[in-house]
Amino acid sequence: MQELLSKAVEQNALLQGQEFYELSLLDEVNQSRTLYCVRQAHAEWSEIDEQVVWNQEEMEHFWIQSEAKRRYAERRFALAEKGFIYSDMDLF
Numbered sequence: 001m002q003e004l005l006s007k008a009v010e011q012n013a014l015l016q017g018q019e020f021y022e023l024s025l026l027d028e029v030n031q032s033r034t035l036y037c038v039r040q041a042h043a044e045w046s047e048i049d050e051q052v053v054w055n056q057e058e059m060e061h062f063w064i065q066s067e068a069k070r071r072y073a074e075r076r077f078a079l080a081e082k083g084f085i086y087s088d089m090d091l092f
Contacts, residue, residue, distance in 0.1 A: 001025045005084040019044035020052070021079050025072045036068035037061050040075055
């Protein structure tokens, strides 16, 4: 599962001045069993580069899927508290 969270509701809003978070819940299969990864990355518009620049990547790993899902939900809630309430998953 992967979603892009923003403060802007319009899909076609100008990128200039915007910031985003990508929140992912990934399965990583290894030799012993599946490892679950919660990944959060921040992106914002760079005036210098005139493009969106990704930074501040954070990753957490869990052996138990329910713990990873709980952490994903906690991170999503924390981002919503900061105003990142619009998800690209809501558009489909």
